[in-house]
Amino acid sequence: xxxxxxxxxxxxxxxxxxxxxxxxxxxxxxxxxxxxxxxxxxxxxxxxxxxxxxxxxxxxxxxxxxxxxxxxxxxxxxxxxxxxxxxxxxxxxxxxxxxxxxxxxxxxxxxxxx
Numbered sequence: 001x002x003x004x005x006x007x008x009x010x011x012x013x014x015x016x017x018x019x020x021x022x023x024x025x026x027x028x029x030x031x032x033x034x035x036x037x038x039x040x041x042x043x044x045x046x047x048x049x050x051x052x053x054x055x056x057x058x059x060x061x062x063x064x065x066x067x068x069x070x071x072x073x074x075x076x077x078x079x080x081x082x083x084x085x086x087x088x089x090x091x092x093x094x095x096x097x098x099x100x101x102x103x104x105x106x107x108x109x110x111x112x113x114x
Contacts, residue, residue, distance in 0.1 A: 004041075006111075011037035014103035022099055024092030028084035036085040040078045040100075048074050071097035 012033045019027050027033050051070050052059070059066040072093040079087035087093045 008034070008037045008041060010104055010107045010111075011040055011100070013107060014100040015040070017103045018096040018099040022092055022096045024088030025096045026086045032082065032084040036078050036082045039081055040074065043074050043077055043081075047077065068094060068097065071101065075100065 012030075015027070015033050015036055016030075019025050019033070027036065048070065051073065052067065055066055055070055059070075072090060075097045076087055076090070076093045079085050079093070087096060
């Protein structure tokens with residue numbers, strides 16, 4: 001259970017960084033970021049595996065780069081589900097998903113080393 005809270009906090013921080021540096025992504029307040037982090041976690045646990053499975057052929061053809069599109073789609077889905085969290089378009093979703101992935105990986109790596 002504590003792992004869920006830690007992952008949610010890490011995702012919320014990553015979303016905060018994306019909101020701060022990616023034009024076209026906005027959140028109303030901190031509560032919105034936490035809600036978006038929870039929704040993103042649920043979507044990544046349920047919808048994303050199916051999307052990855054269905055996109056295996058194009059993912060192989062693009063040498064895995066299509067997974068960036070899948071991640072952008074998951075972020076756009078979060079924006080659609082959470083009213084106070086907005087993503088302006090595909091470009092913002094793509095850049096935002098890259099930022100969220102990098103920030104989450106850096107924080108997760110730093111936490112694993114300590």
